[in-house]
Amino acid sequence: MGQKVVLRERIVDESPRDDLIRRERFPHIWCPGCGLGTVLKCYVEAIAASNIPPDKHVIVSGIGCTGRIAGYVRLDSYHVTHGRPIAFAEGMKIVRPDLEVTVISGDGDLVTIGGNHFIHAVRRNVDINVFLVNNFIYGMTGNQMGSTTPLGAKSSTSPYGCPEPPFNLPLLAAALGAPFVARWTTLHVRQLADAMKRAMNVKGFAFIEIISPCPVGFGSYNDLRDGRDYIKLFLENCIVDHSADLNKVGITLKPGEPIILGNFIDREAPTYHDLELEVFKKAGWLK
Numbered sequence: 001m002g003q004k005v006v007l008r009e010r011i012v013d014e015s016p017r018d019d020l021i022r023r024e025r026f027p028h029i030w031c032p033g034c035g036l037g038t039v040l041k042c043y044v045e046a047i048a049a050s051n052i053p054p055d056k057h058v059i060v061s062g063i064g065c066t067g068r069i070a071g072y073v074r075l076d077s078y079h080v081t082h083g084r085p086i087a088f089a090e091g092m093k094i095v096r097p098d099l100e101v102t103v104i105s106g107d108g109d110l111v112t113i114g115g116n117h118f119i120h121a122v123r124r125n126v127d128i129n130v131f132l133v134n135n136f137i138y139g140m141t142g143n144q145m146g147s148t149t150p151l152g153a154k155s156s157t158s159p160y161g162c163p164e165p166p167f168n169l170p171l172l173a174a175a176l177g178a179p180f181v182a183r184w185t186t187l188h189v190r191q192l193a194d195a196m197k198r199a200m201n202v203k204g205f206a207f208i209e210i211i212s213p214c215p216v217g218f219g220s221y222n223d224l225r226d227g228r229d230y231i232k233l234f235l236e237n238c239i240v241d242h243s244a245d246l247n248k249v250g251i252t253l254k255p256g257e258p259i260i261l262g263n264f265i266d267r268e269a270p271t272y273h274d275l276e277l278e279v280f281k282k283a284g285w286l287k
């Protein structure tokens with residue numbers, strides 16, 4: 001017991017990003033082998049490298065294990081209702097375009113419950129970053145299948161296998177016009193932090209799908225019960241192809257079918273804010 005306390009104190013005292021992490025909130029809630037600590041680390045490193053002052057960064061998250069990231073960063077943080085962080089972030093960015101608004105939340109939150117907000121925010125090209133952590137399941141709320149659960153994968157609500165095909169999220173975001181679209185796993189730490197930094201400097205909707213282990217939830221139903229099982233899966237199955245045909249990057253998790261990663265799209269497009277200003281000028285509200 002005494003050793004555990006000393007260990008916790010040592011870890012807390014040695015946090016290399018004291019300026020950006022609320023270390024007084026540690027230990028965190030995440031399970032052993034979870035990828036969310038890595039996502040948090042990449043996010044704070046990207047902020048530190050972004051050349052945007054921390055007091056201009058704002059994080060919005062929804063309900064779920066991923067949503068807890070907002071509580072661990074020393075930023076203005078908003079933890080909102082299930083499925084609604086993108087709608088909340090859109091409103092904030094429209095009212096305060098000087099802020100760097102980032103949504104970090106899970107697949108269940110952002111594209112299952114919140115799918116409608118996702119598609120319309122991309123279509124409008126609101127200048128926000130959406131870092132979606134995909135662990136293929138609703139983790140915190142009961143391990144139910146969702147819109148990213150691969151066909152045939154098991155969950156608490158699909159014990160005989162998911163009967164629905166999942167979203168191909170990079171294809172969806174690209175088809176709706178997102179200026180920046182990427183996918184990395186939590187094993188690809190440097191690439192993920194670099195993609196986050198790039199997303200923060202992109203004008204318009206920047207989307208990163210982050211494939212992340214959930215050994216306690218999804219993994220327990222699908223023979224990935226340990227963080228090391230996921231590392232093996234990522235090492236053996238991931239292929240980096242920045243110019244991949246996005247029609248072919250859907251994830252199946254079937255043996256021999258790769259998980260394709262990369263910074264797929266990086267382009268310019270008028271943002272919602274640009275178009276809104278044009279309308280205001282035409283209406284005579286602005287000079």
Ligand code: SF4
Pocket residue numbers: 029030031032033034035036065066135139140213214215216217218
């Ligand atoms: S349930 Fe899954 S996603 Fe949630 S903390 Fe545990 S391992 Fe991570």
